[in-house]
Amino acid sequence: MPIEINHVSYTYFPGTVFEAAALRDVSLRIEDGEYIGIMGQTGCGKSTLIQLMVGLMVPSEGKIIVDGKDINERGYQREELRKKAGIVFQYPEVQLFETTVEKDVAFGLKHSGLSKTEIAENVRWAIETVGLDFEKICAESPFSLSGGEKRRVAIAGILAAKPKFLILDEPIAGLDPKGRKDFLKLSGDLNADGVTIIMVSHNADALAEYAQRVIILDDGRLIMDAPVKEAFRDVELLRDKGIGIGQAREIAHLLTACGYPVPEDTVRYKELLPFLIGIGKGGD
């Protein structure tokens, strides 16, 4: 189900002294099965964009078309969209509330129309998919878990509905290195299974590793929509806009300045390493 954003603008508090444009004429298209990274400084409009995509807000101007249908048109069945789209907000663990992990994960499915057996199957699948031991954890209180486990349970609650596209807002902020690695791998695995992933992050290294395409917003405007290897090419522009470029790209850039020709589309460490070895062996 492709998502089309057509000339979308959004203004908060229009006509008041607090009027603030959050998005200005943004157009983009997301295809089925893509893994997209969204970057930009705090306040650039990223969160506004993802909330518009799932119909939590209505654009001031422009259209959002999901699966060929305008989601803000009269008569559009919103629940259709709700079933397809999963959104994981920042710090999703603050939304846990049930008495057991199993109940918390199942909550979103209560009115899904699925049978009890189907719900139980989905819940077990979701908890296992996020890397937790179902038998061990299902009867525990979500509040007795560690921070990393809480986040996984919260994400399992979204996955249980088997969304077709998953929007993740800074999902790895506050996780330790192992938690970050595990989570990114999970997002990659889901994507390999056909789930469209849209991930908002400041972490250029993570996006370089997993995303196929990167979208960059600056002051409400779309300033980049390119394959990941192209997106980090213009180091000066990104620095100017306060966007991180990732460590591998940074090293490649510094080496180029040093007189070693490292291609400008080197964004991953494993692509960089052969060049480092080549330089080290003096083979230029």
Place this chain on the structure above:
Amino acid sequence: MIIIEASDLFHSYEYEGSQSRSIDGISLRIDQGEWIAILGQNGSGKTTFAKHINALLSVQEGELTVAGLDAKDPANAWKIRQKCGMVFQDPNNQFVSSVIEEDISFGLENFDTPDNEIPEKVAKALALVGMDGFEKKSPHMLSGGQKQRIAIAGVMAVDPDIILFDEATTMLDPEGRQEVLSTIQRLHAEEGKTIIMITHFIEEAVLADRVLVFKQGLLVGDGAPGEILSDLDLLDRAGLAPPLPVSAYYDLKKAGVILPRCPLTIEDLVEALCQLR
């Protein structure tokens, strides 16, 4: 001069009758003016330890002295908090007022600072974090980095000897992170503050004088960044990943390229490679 001394410190949290030990016998000394980075997985006891230093948690077992005050004595809690301020992860959760100068005055008022001294102290604290002129503004209109700097100013107004940062850069964009790190560097170098910084960004630990590694409530590593951050075995045991330049050093070594020393920063790595030429 020793400013923090812990010996055999233990702490357990109780949840629905079951106990889990969060710190499991920590002994260490921190000198005045040191910049300490604490690394460790989620649940390794970093924050629990930090909250002891600030007297947000009381000592259950063991000894802890902060700025010459016995943390076991509840009567010392306020004095300890005056000596030791804490900056948390989410800047939005730390504001108590919608006007910046009132927000910064809050700590001073709580510590019974005479009214006529407050404006000067607020102005000084704002200047320290490079936010002078923002007295009458609202914290909600600021960027993430600016919000954290206001939170730091609130702590600095009370003029503590020790400042704790609990993942204070986690929620910030790259520019905001840089603003906060530069502010910490200044407080350390120019104001001589003792800095204790908990972080999941191993690159930030490179800036510290000394790195502590926590694992399951135990201190498993304690040394200079160059020593700790290049110890692959230690980092692996603690569930941490080395900084990328350190990984590159070992990967290069495996391929037969020996750099003169193990680089900790991207700049060090590039310089070392360029010198091979």
